[in-house]
Amino acid sequence: MESRNKTIAVNIARNVVNYMEKQDIHVMKAFLEQDKYKNSREFARLNWTDCVIDKECINNPTTCKQSTISIDLANPENSKTNDATDENALPLFNNGANIADGVICRTVLRPYINDFQYDEEHISIFLLDYYDDKTTNEAIVKLLETEQDHTTLDTQINDKLTGSPQYESQLMKVYVVVNWSEKRDNIVLEGVISDEALR
Numbered sequence: 001m002e003s004r005n006k007t008i009a010v011n012i013a014r015n016v017v018n019y020m021e022k023q024d025i026h027v028m029k030a031f032l033e034q035d036k037y038k039n040s041r042e043f044a045r046l047n048w049t050d051c052v053i054d055k056e057c058i059n060n061p062t063t064c065k066q067s068t069i070s071i072d073l074a075n076p077e078n079s080k081t082n083d084a085t086d087e088n089a090l091p092l093f094n095n096g097a098n099i100a101d102g103v104i105c106r107t108v109l110r111p112y113i114n115d116f117q118y119d120e121e122h123i124s125i126f127l128l129d130y131y132d133d134k135t136t137n138e139a140i141v142k143l144l145e146t147e148q149d150h151t152t153l154d155t156q157i158n159d160k161l162t163g164s165p166q167y168e169s170q171l172m173k174v175y176v177v178v179n180w181s182e183k184r185d186n187i188v189l190e191g192v193i194s195d196e197a198l199r
Contacts, residue, residue, distance in 0.1 A: 002181070008113055009180035009187045012123065016176045017191035019108045020125060024094050025193050028172055030069055031092060032127045033076035041154050042161040044127040047120035051093060051105035053082045058106070066102035067092040118178070126157070126175040129165030130192070136160055137173070137190065144177045145185040170195045 035044035049055040050067055057064035068089035072078040083089055095104040109125075111118050126144065131137065139160045147153040174191040 002184075005180055006184070006187070009178040010189075012111060012113070012118060013176045013178045013187050013189040015111075016108060016123060016125065016178075017174065017189045019105075020174045020176065021191045021193055022094065023193055024090075025170070025172060025195050026071065027069055027090055027092060027094070028127060028193055029169075030071040030076045030079040031081065032129070032172065034069075034079040034081070035127075037077035042128065042158050045150075046109075046125040046127065047123060048106055048109035049120055050081075051102040051109060058110075061103070061106075064102055064106070066095075066105070122179050124177045124179075126177065127193075128161065128173040128175070130167050130171035130173050131161065131163070132166045133163070136162075140175065141188050141190065144175055144188045148179075 031046075032044045036042060052058075053065045053067055067082055068086075069092050070080045070083045070086040070089045072080075080086070081092065093102065093105040095102075109123055110120075126140075128140075140157060143153060143156050143160070147156065172193040174193055176189050176191065178187040180187060
């Protein structure tokens, strides 16, 4: 049973990494910058609740509206999520179709598998600038595998992100964490969001 659950967790993580790698780097970069500014940390944390404007819509999915972002190109830290006054806001997540309710995002980030609902307690996404440093990446993976306390984790990740990121306008790092068992380490997979010109 435990082996099967771990396999499911790994497959969920792979699916989320694949989904995230298809996202628009400019939108994700704007989200990262505004989240870094708002939360005074060097990364952004996402989960299924970021797919929709109001997570309570999950009780009545036909009322769900996809999260959006208004990008301030001159000052990305001033970008705003879910600004109802901006008619030109972009979907936060690219779903490959004009689907305004965030259903694809919710399905990927909040899957229901074998009578179990994986949610924000089980699946987290960490967005970071791209650091081309094996030691830093390994240290972050180790932290994400073992640390459960978010406050401690925030501080420890910030401490690891020293120096200057590389390829800022072209690449972003994604870490997907699936907490599949209280008695075992989290599953952590890495990915990269790249500019369309590099794909």
